Amino acid sequence: MVSLIAACGGGLEATDDHLLDADDPMGMEDGVVRPIGSFSRSGQSAGDLIRLTIMTDRNYHAETLVYCVKAPCYPVRDDGTYRWTKGGSTRYIRLYGPAGEKLHRYAYRLQGDELYLRDTDQDGDWFVMTRESSGWCRESAQCARQNLPQPRCPGEWTCTMDDTCEYQCETQNACELGGGSCVPVVPGACQGGIIGDASEYSCGGLLGVMCCLPAPKAPECQNAFTAREGWYDPATGDLLCLANCAGSEARCGNAGTRSEGWYTDAGAGCGGAALIAWDNCAGSMGS
Structure with missing residues (x-):
């Protein structure tokens, strides 16, 4: 069968759907923009395709109108895989069910934000x-597979209660959530603090900055000569360990080694040793 579609700028373009179609893999070299994303239309009768979401991982979601006897009537939802094919100059998208069964073959043409489709298995007419x-989604990971426009801010995609994608910018980055601040990568910018590991304390992808965290404070011996005498975290008040520590002070030892941590006088640390706790404490010395 030869079908006609209005071409861009007027005129008609013929398509022959009897030609054998072969795989049409995606590639930058062919200059063809595939219709990745969510497309919809207002359906009129049972069997009308009203939504088609095509994702970059070769999965799709489709919604088709049903014959409605008593409202509310919800469309039939299909999920499966797809492949691009080409016969002559006509490009197709083939849809497959969850078990790999063939469902539909649509001839397609993308013009800007309009996707023209025709169900060649049904000798159907072209529709747009x-x-x-905002793309369709069932889970947030599907939003990242639709080439949706993304705001220029660190954040993540979420899937709303009405199955649409929504991008939420982070109000704080990992550095700020960790109690630090993002400072320029220049000497002295983190004076009195310690530089956080970029993989753990990210500044949200900003360039030329690093995370400056507050320098850890030395444990303090509190509650001397009581049953609660021991070493405490001065920032949180949490007990590190019970110890006979009255009159002793904590100091950072073995800086830059695997044994770096807080030490005190022999016998006054945790468990009767000199060690109080392992910590990256070298940045606190002299502060």
Whole structure:
């Protein structure tokens, strides 16, 4: 069968759907933009495809109108895989069910945000769907697979209660959540603090900055000569260990080694030793 579609700028373009179609893999070299994303239209009758979401991982989601006897009537939802094919100059998208069964073959043409489709298995007419600004989703990971426009801020995609994608910018980055601040990567910018590991204390992808964390404070001996005498974290008040520590002070020892931590006089540390706790404490010396 030869079908006609209005071409861009007027005129008609013929398509022959009897030609054998072969795989049409995606590649930058062919200059063809595939219709990745969510497209929808207002359906009129049972069997009308009203939404098609095409994701970069070769999965799709489709919604089709059903014959409605008594409202509310919800569309039939199909999920499966797809592949691009080409026969002559016509490009197709083939849809497969969860078990790999063939469902539909649509000829397609993308013009800006309008996707023209025709079900070649049904000798159907061409119809047009419009790209949705917010893609469809069942889980947030599907939003990242639709080439949706993303705000220029660190954050993540979420899937809302009405199955649409929404991008939420982070109000605080990992550095700020850890109690630090992002400072320029210049000498002296983190004076009195310690530089946090970028993989753990990210500044949200900003360039030329690093995370400056408050220098850890030395444990303090509190509650001397009582049953609660021991070493405490001065920032939180948490007990590190009970110890006979009255009159002793903590100091950072073995800086830059695997044994770096807080030490005190022999016998006054935790467990009757000199060690109080392991810590990256070298940055606190002299502060």
